[in-house]
Amino acid sequence: MTKKTTILVVDDSPTQLAVLEDALLGCGYRVETAANGEEAIGQIYESPPDIVLSDVLMPELNGYHLCRLLKNDPVTADIPVILLTNLSEQHDRFWGENAGADLYLEKGSDLPKICSQVQKVLDTTPRSLAAHSSSSSLRPAFPGGVDAQSRVTGILDRLLYDSTISNEILKLTSHVHDLDLLATEYFRFLGAISRYVASGLLIDLGHDRMALCLQVPESFSTARIAAVEKKGLASLDLSNQTDSHMETIVIEAGETPRASEDLDLLFSRPIFENDRFLGGIFLIGQGNQTLTEGTAHSLDVVAERLGIVVQYLKKVREIETFKADFISMMVHDLRSPLTSIKGFADLLHNGTLGEISKEQAGAVGNIQDGCVKLLDLIEDILDLSKLEAGKMEIYPGPTPLQGVIADVSNGMDALLAEKKLALKVNIDETIPLADIDAKQMSRVFYNLLSNALKFTYPGGEITVDAYPMEGGQQSESGIRVDITDTGTGIPPEKQRLIFTRYQQLTSQENEQRVGTGLGLAICREIVQLHGGRIWVKSPVENGAGSRFSLILPAV
Template sequence: MNQVLTKRFILIVDDNPTNLSVLSEALAGEGWRFRVAVDGESAIAQAERNQPELILLDVQMPGIDGFETCRRLKANPVTQNIPIIFTTALADTESKIQGFSLGAVDYIPKPFAQEEVIARVRVHLQLQQLTQSLEEQVRDRTTALQKAQVQLVQQEKLSTLGELIAGIAHEMNNPIGFIVNNIPPLQEYIADITKLLKLYEQEYPQPTTKISTFIQNLDLKFVVEDLVKIVSSIQVGSERIQHLSTSLRSFSRSDSNTKLLADLHTGIDSTLMILQHRLKPNGDHPAIEVMRSYGKLPHVHCYIGEMNQVFMNLLANAIDALDEAIIQGKMSDRIPQIQIITDVNSQHMAIIKIADNGIGIPERLKQRLFEPLFTTKPVGKGTGLGLSIAHQIVVEKHNGIMDVHSQPGIGTEFTIAIPI
């Protein structure tokens, strides 16, 4: 692991020569590259020019203090994702809470213990490396998927698209499996070490002055409790990534050449999970509410992968319509919403309705929505194939019905009916 970490550099920010010497010696002893800044302004300038993998930031400095330096770093898109560890002699809980609220990932108390510095730095470098690896894999695979998707949709090779998505899910499983499998033993180690510390307190209730001072400076009780919380937060994040991977695998069912009994609700939920990033608030865009009113649908005999593609096209279009309404300032007095209703009609057909309260579609355009290459979106925003292929999948491959009702300024509702 050290061979990988030596290719990175750590930024040390401290105005005290003794502190700089101790930290530099600790990092150099592990073969880690580092740079030094003696105040907040120069630290910010250095981090903007060349982003470090980690910042060790002193709290009490001349000029702007560490808290303000951290605040500015986190406010800058160039530096906001760099992990920051505060180095401080402040042991009060209020200061620590302030640091964590500003975005710091850890504290290293003064005076420094080299072993603790090395251990904490190594953990956060490894976490940063793992995070970057996950992000790069997802970004690379997503970029490849996006480039391939237009060509594949144009050629109507949806089974190949499913294989690509399944590949992303498979690649995600390897790194996330490493995290998930190591969390239980890590939790056991923490529990055992905690028990050991309590035994020491019972057997040696009067520690030496040196140990007492160290415990007080470390704020041992807080560290032990916070360590459990940190591992729990890692576990929650890992479970969310696992959920996404499961949704990807469900969405990418590649057995499109054979009709199988399928739970359409699972397909809808998997698609919503994949689109979750577009439903969340982003800048001036509020969150999009999704209201699900699921009826008692029996399993439907269908091409699973292709039906999932229909759900993807319709839900993505609904989000696009809401985004456009927000941009045009037409959602100021209402919450952007997508409503999904499922039921069985009197003809024994599965009914899926997907409605938005966006900008709506003019009557003169509704008749052309299912035409290949026709799109109401700006140039570069759509291929004009999504709805035509969705219509073909529903009508031609499933002997179903696909219809649209829309009112300008009110919203649009797509209805799918599939024979059960």
């Protein structure tokens, strides 16, 4: 060979270093040595070898760390690394492979085998890479040599930063059931690592549906938002997505640009998985704004990890669709026999099939009550599964809220009289028409009033207040509805979970759990489907009572 191949041997044992050095010199290689990983780092950046042969168990910086550091630095990633160790457990091989080692050998291997394996790795390394590694071309990047500890610290800092970004993005998987919240949390994190005027997150939801989440300044006009959308989408590869229906979510935030400066594309990256389009991200800047190399790298990491989030979101939606279809089939199979049972029980109870005794009437009444409860539970499960799978459709339109509330409250007169409860309804005369689906919102009010009735002592009071929200720059607009009772209230630990599924409260009268635990979860889903929100406050006053509040859209 015209130019000897250089091998860097790294081992904290002087004896082992000498043995390996002699064997490799005998095979015609040029050999350099280092006593530990930290010393090896300094030598590699000062004079890069053609290949590294390193022990694993060493002080300061072990072989796994040395290998991982070299493979994570683009400057040294192409230098082959062989790891030597006495350990032969499966997990040691796993860590060796995942550290990026080109080969993993046991120290017990005979020396001729080690020499042949070294040559085998060199033979499979492209000559251009080997020539680059053995040159001094790395030196200009690190004039006067390099401080090993500084270099290691820099690489570790970058790995930690990338890992932090990955972890933050993967946290978004906890919000796949709520696109608005997912987008809000994504933009919050994006704003922490980059400066921009507007940004977009495009997600392929599957079944020819896509969601475009935009973050724009509050001052942006509709035309300017449309311009941001057009510019961002044009930068992503959407050639195969022309038939997809696109849902747009706009979140107001971000930096307000100077009116005199144009908006330009700052960053754009489509997200693919095995040539399958998953979505993309884009950032819009102003004037001559540019991204630093570090920020661009961070955004590449963001896009890569978002691919995992989008895949998870699509899988969850597929499962929810399957679950909704299964529940729909199950509900149909259960509802038919239950309806028959209730029908025959009604015939028995009203004497159509002959007179029955008082005791028999009581037993039949229990059957009727049980059927009603089961049918209600079945309907709740069906509706909730539809809501979660996005199959529940609402048809909002101009609706007088007074009529909806009156219809629901009038249907409860008998129950209110039975418990000697007073119901007061106060509706502001200036209240506008609500932009709601009357049927679905009736269900919300029915659930809320039913709960108030169940958990208020006889002689108590339930109040419904409805009034317009003034709106403005810092407050919400629409219609607010408060449903307040004089019960004992809801414990603080329950309030955090009360709108989640299967959260049952305890009746004040018999200390037993009542209801299916689905009613409030359904209320929340329906209200959010209208673009509104719902929350609870308890106690209201004098250490008692609960107030459920809703914000609903107005026409």
